[in-house]
Amino acid sequence: MSEERITGYTAKRIRESLQADCQNCFGLCCTALNIVASSDFAMNKAAGTPCLNLQSDYSCQIHSSLREKGFKGCTVFDCLGAGQMVSQSTFNGQDWRKNPQIAAKMFRVFPIMEQLYEMIAYLAEALSYQLSLSLSEKLNRQLVQLQHLTNQEADILLAIDMTKYRMPINELLLETSQHIRNNFMSNAFDTKNKRKYNYRGVDWIGKNLKDEDLRAADLRGAYLIAANLQNTDLRGVDFIGADLRDAVLSGANLSTSMFLTQMQINSAKGNSKTILPAHLKRPSHWLGQ
Ligand code: SF4
Missing domain, CATH: 2.160.20.80 (E3 ubiquitin-protein ligase SopA)
Known part of the structure; x- marks a missing residue:
């Protein structure tokens, strides 16, 4: 695997680039996920079943009135771009409605890609801060590794043991947080400030x-x-x-x-x-x- 070095500037650009592009997604968040009726979503929806409001072109029939109609959760959800990645890259732009044989696999890959994107977002943000060389190198390694994983084929993605990645990444994010907040405290407050953090x-x-x-x-x-x-x-x-x-x-x-x-x-x-x-x-x- 590449030992690519990601600079703070590039990390910032990566973080900013993690945006959903619904035009290039086959309505995966509206189909793949299991949703239980609540104040955020007005009906039950099983994983792999398209929402009743999803139209044939993958737009939402009630897009302009989601909150009023009891679908507040849809205005909150953000896949960070995992939806278009699965649609356009992992499955090469194949529409699951036209190719129903790929649908089940595509719906299982989506939440995995979502988790990878979430971790990439945290790592990219962490790398955008001024940190020690050793911590930056560890974050860099994890970020490159996850980026590499997002480009793998569906069967490899489905076999990922997410905890294997989550645990070390969490440790690095904790270390980053401590470092940045320590700097913030020493720069922003007078030394008499003894409040709890x-x-x-x-x-x-x-x-x-x-x-x-x-x-x-x-x-x-x-x-x-x-x-x-x-x-x-x-x-x-x-x-x-x-x-x-x-x-x-x-x-x-x-x-x-x-x-x-x-x-x-x-x-x-x-x-x-x-x-x-x-x-x-x-x-x-x-x-x-
Ligand atoms: S209400 Fe609209 S945005 Fe929400 S899941 Fe259904 S189709 Fe998607």
Whole structure:
């Protein structure tokens, strides 16, 4: 395998390039996944069964009114580009409707590609930071390895043991987070600042954190559902796996928040004053909030 060196600049471009392109996907998120009816999705849908709203050209019949019709989850989901990769590269542009013999395999490959893309996004973001040479080299190796995997054929992808990749990558992301947040703390605060930083997995559901200074906090896996984070300073915060559903981010500063995903942002509430990291887009449903 190539020992390609990925620079911080290239890593940033990789992270920014991870965007869904629904025009080049055969409606995989609307077909492959198993969805249980909830406040996010108005009906049950079995894995491998197309959603009733999916049209023959793979567009969504209710695209402009998803939230009003009880399909909020569809405005949150983001495959990061895994859908078009499976459609156009792994299966060479073969449409599963015209080639039903490939459908089942394509639907099983999609969630695997999604997981690879998710890890690539985290690794690319990590590599975009200023880190020690040894940590950068380890992240680089993992990123090149995953990129190589995304180009493999379907049977190889189906045989991947994901935990074999997830565990070492998680260790590297933890190390990256610690390093970046340590730097942030020493640069951003005076030395008398003794506040707590570790809130990993904290239950702050519905908590009022308006105007708080949470810079450089570790909010990995935190439960922030419907928390009030209005005007909260969240720079340098690690958000991996945090649940931000309906959290209020109006006016919050997330400009240098770490490992924040488009799905987390899509699931929260914000406004034109919320400051987002460069690689994330302001959700259209935030307009007018
Ligand atoms: S409602 Fe539309 S976007 Fe959501 S799964 Fe169905 S077809 Fe896809």
